[in-house]
Amino acid sequence: MTGEFIAFLGLALVAIIGGVLLINLTKVMHMVVALVFTFVSIAGIYVLLSAEFVAVVQIMIYSGAITIIMLFGIMLTKHDDESEAQPGKWRKWLLLLGIIGFAFAVYMGIYNLDITQVASNLHVNNTLQIGKALYTKYVIPFELASVLLMVTMMGAIVLAKKDVKEANKE
Template sequence: MEDTGSIVAFWLLAALTLGSALAVVLIRDLIRAVVLLITSFLGVAGLYITLSADFVAVVQVLIYVGAISVLMLFAIMLTPRAGRNNAETFFRIPGILLAGLMAFTISLVSLDTDWAVVERGGFEETASAIGEALLDKYVLPFELAAVLLLVAMLGAILLVHPEGTDEE
């Protein structure tokens, strides 16, 4: 991580991620907030690439940018008479205080700790190693994740299914 290109890439992607995250907080219109959230997710995907995590970056683009954001847009579009504004509740001041305290504490700790990093360089490519780990060491969580996704999908369908309108 010494060459100029990766340093410039880090600062640009960090500015993109944090800037659009702040814009998501400040902007009033929910639809625009979701679009800016997509930009923030893309920035995080770029940061994964600077950390040589290629597979996770692709998964981030596919699932966060492609699926979760579209789900949020669906939820906004399907609730047309609900408020479309992105305003705060009365928790605004405590929220700002707590979030600021959180950022301050974590930053202080991460600057204060001696992480004793041994520089090993990035990975060549990660997809095959992740695949082997998923089917070898982490096979039980992998199968549980499959069941979890199935149950969540069935639950979501069952929840929004209109009552008393069975097919035919």
């Protein structure tokens, strides 16, 4: 057992526990924290796979931006409705049975899988390789995406400003 394998098992366990807690917790803020643990542990798995760029993007976009958007959505909506029926105990046992069944199916699917290892230099300076490809080969789609995001942001500002003006008139 190598240190990399132990780190993978720890990160995978945190990701699975975060996902299970996300499903089972009842308070929305606790669910978001469990989701953050899952996102960060997946970023750690990306680091183990020598995909540092994807790991940083995972942390910035998912653990940062998506989680903040979810928190704003939670804070701006009414979620204190207690009229919903609480799930029974059979739901937790069914969930546990489903998780065990899925884990067994995945284990059986990869147990006898024969994957030959091929030497590759893809992980060497992968951020540099992504940057070179992005700004040479894919520069036009990159610029079109940035123009699209800028137009979207301007549209959101115009719509928000229009709503503020209407609210001030009343």
